[in-house]
Amino acid sequence: MSARSDAALRLGSITKVYGEGEAAVTAVRDASLVVTPGQFVIVMGPSGSGKTTLLSICGALLRPTAGQVWVGGTDITALTERELPGLRLRRMGFVFQNFNLLANLTARENVRIVIEANGVRRSAADARARELLGQLRMTHRLDALPDQLSGGERQRVAIARALANDPPLILADEPTGNLDSKTGYQAMHMLELLAKEHGKTVIAVTHDHRVQDVADLMLWLEDGVLSERPPEEAELARDPVCGMVINALRAAGRRERDGEPLSFCSEICLERFDREAARYPSPE
Numbered sequence: 607m608s609a610r611s612d613a614a615l616r617l618g619s620i621t622k623v624y625g626e627g628e629a630a631v632t633a634v635r636d637a638s639l640v641v642t643p644g645q646f647v648i649v650m651g652p653s654g655s656g657k658t659t660l661l662s663i664c665g666a667l668l669r670p671t672a673g674q675v676w677v678g679g680t681d682i683t684a685l686t687e688r689e690l691p692g693l694r695l696r697r698m699g700f701v702f703q704n705f706n707l708l709a710n711l712t713a714r715e716n717v718r719i720v721i722e723a724n725g726v727r728r729s730a731a732d733a734r735a736r737e738l739l740g741q742l743r744m745t746h747r748l749d750a751l752p753d754q755l756s757g758g759e760r761q762r763v764a765i766a767r768a769l770a771n772d773p774p775l776i777l778a779d780e781p782t783g784n785l786d787s788k789t790g791y792q793a794m795h796m797l798e799l800l801a802k803e804h805g806k807t808v809i810a811v812t813h814d815h816r817v818q819d820v821a822d823l824m825l826w827l828e829d830g831v832l833s834e835r836p837p838e839e840a841e842l843a844r845d846p847v848c849g850m851v852i853n854a855l856r857a858a859g860r861r862e863r864d865g866e867p868l869s870f871c872s873e874i875c876l877e878r879f880d881r882e883a884a885r886y887p888s889p890e
């Protein structure tokens with residue numbers, strides 16, 4: 607039991623099947639995992655491999671078909687629907703790819719309402735929202751609406767919102783997917799600091815291979831099967847068109863340029879490359 611309560615997150619044989627009968631899709635197969643507090647964990651894997659499904663199960667946004675999930679010692683799969691919103695509000699912070707900010711609320715209000723939802727009075731919630739946005743260098747944009755902000759600024763509002771109630775667990779699903787490479791890397795770096803300097807447990811889905819170097823644990827998902835590193839036979843490569851990290855041995859297509867092999871995630875990226883190769887520099 608002690609390992610269970612020491613873990614920030616623990617998955618016990620999680621399986622998720624969407625739909626039934628012939629239409630059934632097994633998105634996650636028998637995944638087990640222990641994440642300790644303060645770890646910065648990244649999840650990589652091809653499109654459709656089950657990353658969002660797994661993250662949603664960790665965040666109690668989706669129930670597994672089988673298996674158990676413990677968050678800080680609580681078996682969240684045993685909780686009722688009514689207990690889940692409170693758990694999410696206090697124990698978890700979410701950062702989604704499209705940031706999910708409320709369009710008609712300012713940066714400050716987007717953060718404040720999450721704090722107020724946790725029972726804090728408006729004035730105190732407002733002060734906390736300002737402080738958090740200030741820490742993320744957003745003081746000058748407190749009263750801007752999301753569509754008046756740049757992608758990187760929206761990202762910072764989303765991170766401030768995820769931190770609003772000081773949750774121990776931060777879950778981020780491709781938080782850099784809509785950002786240019788430099789801004790995206792800065793966002794991942796911010797998540798890394800949350801783990802390293804503030805002791806948060808961070809689990810982030812990313813395709814940015816540079817993040818591997820700073821992660822404490824790298825998880826690889828392929829066809830719903832979770833492993834703690836790419837399978838031994840995997841050969842990681844970056845698709846020069848979309849930037850995704852893929853297993854080159856299962857690439858949808860290959861090309862060679864200046865004697866260097868290139869791998870592509872899909873026919874779409876391959877076609878784009880064939881049409882306009884010069885647009886896509888080789889990945890570092």
Ligand SMILES: Nc1ncnc2c1ncn2[C@@H]1O[C@H](COP(=O)(O)OP(=O)(O)OP(=O)(O)O)[C@@H](O)[C@H]1O
Pocket residue numbers: 624625631632633651652653654655656657658659660
């Ligand atoms: N609500 C759903 N109903 C049925 N099938 C689903 C549903 N959501 C996801 N799936 C399927 O489950 C599998 C895993 O999907 P998931 O979204 O978890 O993949 P992913 O790794 O996040 O992909 P991506 O990198 O494209 O975001 C896919 O085959 C997908 O089509």
Ligand SMILES: [Mg+2]
Pocket residue numbers: 657658659
């Ligand atoms: Mg996804």
